[in-house]
Amino acid sequence: MLAVFKRELKxxxxxxxxxxxxxxxxxxxxxxxxxxxxxxxSPEYISVLSSITFVFLIVVPILTMRLMSEESRQKTxxxxxxxxxxxxxxxxxxxxxxxxxxxxxxxxTCLYPVILSFFGTIAVWEIVGGYIGFFxxxxxxxxxxxxxxxxxxxxxxxxxxxxxxxxxxxILDWIIQGIPTDRISGIVFACVLVVGVAALxxxxxxxxxxxVVIAAIGFGIIAGVYFTNQYFFDGFIVRTLEWFSLLKRYxxxxxxxxxLSPIVYYITFSAVFLFLTVRVIEKRRWS
Amino acid sequence: MIQVIDVxxxxxxxxxxxxxxxxxxxxxxxxxxxxxxxxxTTTMNIITGYISATEGSVKVDGFDILEEPEEVKxxxxxxxxxxxxxxxxxxxxxxxxxxxxxxxDRAAKKRSMEKIMDLVKIGDVRKRLIKNLSxxxxxxxxxxxxxxxxxxVLILDEPTxxxxxxxxxxxxxxxxxxxxxxxxxxxxxILPEVSAVCGRVIIINKGKIVASDTPENLSKRLxxxxxxSLRVAGPEKQxxxxxxxxxxxxxxxxxxxxxxxxxxxxxEAEKDIDIRRPLFYALSRAEYPILYMRSVDLTLEEIxxxxxxxxxxxS
Numbered sequence: 001m002l003a004v005f006k007r008e009l010k011x012x013x014x015x016x017x018x019x020x021x022x023x024x025x026x027x028x029x030x031x032x033x034x035x036x037x038x039x040x041x042s043p044e045y046i047s048v049l050s051s052i053t054f055v056f057l058i059v060v061p062i063l064t065m066r067l068m069s070e071e072s073r074q075k076t077x078x079x080x081x082x083x084x085x086x087x088x089x090x091x092x093x094x095x096x097x098x099x100x101x102x103x104x105x106x107x108x109t110c111l112y113p114v115i116l117s118f119f120g121t122i123a124v125w126e127i128v129g130g131y132i133g134f135f136x137x138x139x140x141x142x143x144x145x146x147x148x149x150x151x152x153x154x155x156x157x158x159x160x161x162x163x164x165x166x167x168x169x170x171i172l173d174w175i176i177q178g179i180p181t182d183r184i185s186g187i188v189f190a191c192v193l194v195v196g197v198a199a200l201x202x203x204x205x206x207x208x209x210x211x212v213v214i215a216a217i218g219f220g221i222i223a224g225v226y227f228t229n230q231y232f233f234d235g236f237i238v239r240t241l242e243w244f245s246l247l248k249r250y251x252x253x254x255x256x257x258x259x260l261s262p263i264v265y266y267i268t269f270s271a272v273f274l275f276l277t278v279r280v281i282e283k284r285r286w287s
Numbered sequence: 288m289i290q291v292i293d294v295x296x297x298x299x300x301x302x303x304x305x306x307x308x309x310x311x312x313x314x315x316x317x318x319x320x321x322x323x324x325x326x327x328t329t330t331m332n333i334i335t336g337y338i339s340a341t342e343g344s345v346k347v348d349g350f351d352i353l354e355e356p357e358e359v360k361x362x363x364x365x366x367x368x369x370x371x372x373x374x375x376x377x378x379x380x381x382x383x384x385x386x387x388x389x390x391x392d393r394a395a396k397k398r399s400m401e402k403i404m405d406l407v408k409i410g411d412v413r414k415r416l417i418k419n420l421s422x423x424x425x426x427x428x429x430x431x432x433x434x435x436x437x438x439x440v441l442i443l444d445e446p447t448x449x450x451x452x453x454x455x456x457x458x459x460x461x462x463x464x465x466x467x468x469x470x471x472x473x474x475x476x477i478l479p480e481v482s483a484v485c486g487r488v489i490i491i492n493k494g495k496i497v498a499s500d501t502p503e504n505l506s507k508r509l510x511x512x513x514x515x516s517l518r519v520a521g522p523e524k525q526x527x528x529x530x531x532x533x534x535x536x537x538x539x540x541x542x543x544x545x546x547x548x549x550x551x552x553x554x555e556a557e558k559d560i561d562i563r564r565p566l567f568y569a570l571s572r573a574e575y576p577i578l579y580m581r582s583v584d585l586t587l588e589e590i591x592x593x594x595x596x597x598x599x600x601x602s
Contacts, residue, residue, distance in 0.1 A: 078365070082335040
């Protein structure tokens with residue numbers, strides 16, 4: 001894992017990628033810092049962190065598009081996969097390298113609140129909490145990018161799809177507001193989910209019996225829940241989609257609340273996508 | 288050392304490798320011969336654990352590739368058809384990285400690195416970016432990568448493809464040299480290459496093993512129908528008639544006239560009959576001097592044709 005980590009880190013700075021990422025990130029961050037703190041003489045630094053989250057849409061694809069796709073295009077995955085390394089070790093090494101570049105860039109921006117502290121009082125712990133949230137949010141986005149990069153051997157496609165996925169998460173909260181919350185649509189949505197899972201199982205295992213059994217169990221659960229607690233389906237779609245809303249949890253950090261549950265949430269989110277990445281690579285070897 | 292048991296690989300409906308069985312003994316150099324798309328690379332990818340077989344199992348040194356992949360992978364050095372090189376690294380950086388992922392400790396690395404670089408002659412480019420190396424050097428770095436950690440088994444997928452003749456000879460003698468210490472599987476679609484280096488040859492076609500023998504036996508078996516190319520000074524019609532009437536000649540055809548007053552003829556003999564002497568005496572009696580006579584080697588395509596039709600006759 002360490003070897004892959006070191007190689008990836010070097011690769012970021014052997015090509016323009018690392019510099020483009022850092023340059024762009026620091027430029028945006030600097031502009032917002034200048035406009036919201038320096039020009040207005042305001043010590044309210046946390047607002048910078050909350051307004052620059054859009055920068056992830058652009059910089060995360062830069063950071064992650066190459067990670068797995070380039071390996072399969074250059075056939076260097078053959079070297080990694082035939083070495084005694086585990087797939088999880090490879091994926092983690094790459095993930096941590098991307099996260100390290102991001103973290104390093106983020107640490108540079110810590111200069112801004114330090115500058116502010118010379119001229120007034122700043123809310124230190126609020127800013128520390130904000131940074132933790134910002135870092136976790138970025139790390140979660142990077143895990144999505146890494147996953148998408150493992151699906152294709154074309155960097156450009158990886159970048160565009162990652163951008164699309166992040167954009168979807170970005171507008172998710174806005175989408176949620178327009179979604180029906182009545183009971184019927186909740187039940188329909190649950191049924192669609194069950195069918196979707198069963199279809200996914202069928203397409204991966206080609207076993208019709210297993211998928212039918214899974215569908216039957218799913219519908220059974222829906223019926224069971226319906227007869228015991230009908231209210232469960234009120235707003236079911238919204239609750240499901242909210243689970244994916246990375247930004248909603250980020251708001252807590254921005255308000256200066258540092259609680260355990262969003263931290264666990266972000267780490268779990270990243271872990272799920274890293275796990276999926278490992279599965280994708282393993283699966284490709286089997287098919 | 289290597290046991291391949293009933294290995295099959297399916298891609299949807301397409302069967303890339305079809306129930307292949309073979310074993311490789313310690314210290315053996317096995318040649319894997321087959322046309323493009325025969326399943327050579329797929330088989331090698333399965334042995335090295337890059338892809339998984341649909342059915343069957345592979346054992347290296349007694350370890351199963353699915354049950355103990357790490358133990359197997361430690362024992363194999365793999366040089367794929369396209370050397371897996373990171374273009375943004377220098378040769379030295381790359382080989383350091385490979386020793387790191389192969390989990391080789393520092394002391395052993397230092398000792399072996401110089402030796403390997405000397406062996407494949409890349410010491411003079413160690414500081415250069417792999418991106419800027421020529422094809423031949425890239426190939427050698429790919430080979431060096433496989434040698435790191437002194438794995439007992441080497442698997443080389445078309446190691447000489449894309450090299451110039453001088454480099455091909457160098458790599459071949461290098462492989463022979465390596466064969467003294469390693470068990471080697473080597474794939475190729477060039478027959479002379481395999482027969483020059485390997486102790487045993489497996490011919491694979493459409494995912495199936497069609498022949499497995501020493502190169503000598505194989506060529507003996509295949510040279511059953513001797514074919515000769517002749518240049519005879521004399522009138523085309525008479526010469527051709529004379530040769531065709533000779534006992535043991537299966538067929539003869541004119542290949543053209545390259546020298547005035549002579550004719551080039553391809554003669555095919557009956558199985559297991561040496562017609563060179565009768566041919567010489569018959570033509571000299573008729574005072575049609577033979578300007579040259581040489582046996583025509585079978586091309587790979589013809590060998591496949593022959594081996595596959597033989598199989599059909601047997602079954």
